[in-house]
Amino acid sequence: MSNLQEKVNNLIGKEDLVRGEMILSRLEYVKRVEGKEGFSALEEKMKELDLDINTDDMEDWKSVGSAISVLLVSREIFGWKDKKLIEAGEFSAKTMTTTKLFMRKITDLQFLIDNISNHWKDLYRVGDLKTNQKAKSLEVTIGNFNYEKEECLFIKGYLKALIGLFSEKELEIKEEECIYDGGNSHKFLINWK
C-alpha cells in the first residue's frame, strides 16, 4: 500500500467533523490554481484512493479526514510546496460563506480576536482553540488536533487572511510550536510589524 493510501485510510477512519464548505473551498482552490485538467487529475486520484467526496451535499458537517485528504492528494499530484497549502487557507478565509457570515458580526480587530475561538467551532467540531493576547502579538494555540502537517499550513493561511481582513498593519504569522515537531500543541504567533 502506498504511503498516501495509508495516510488517507487513517484520516478517513476518524470520525471528527468539519464544515462541508471547508472541503468545497479546497476543491475550488484546486480548480483555480490547477485548472480543469488538474481538477480532473485530482478527482481521478481520489477515486483511485477510494476517497469518496460527494460534493452535491456539502451543506452540513463532513469528515475532517476528507478535507485534509484533499490537501495531501494535491500535494502529491501537483507537487505543492508549503506556500500553496498556506494560500489554500487564505483562499478559504476570503471566499467561504461561513467566514463571511462570521465576519459580518465583527466590528474591529479586538472583537475579532475575542471571537476567534468561537469561530473555530463554525469550522471544526474537534480541537480547542485558545488565544493569548500580548502587547504587539497574538498567540493562537490549538490543542487536541492531531492529523497531518498539511492542515497546520492551511490553518496558518486561514488565520493570516482572517486577521488580515481587520489589520491596518501588515502581519506575520509563524507556527512556533507544532505537535509534529515535538510540541504539545500547535502554537501560532502573529506579529504586527
Ligand SMILES: [Zn+2]
Ligand atoms: Zn501544527
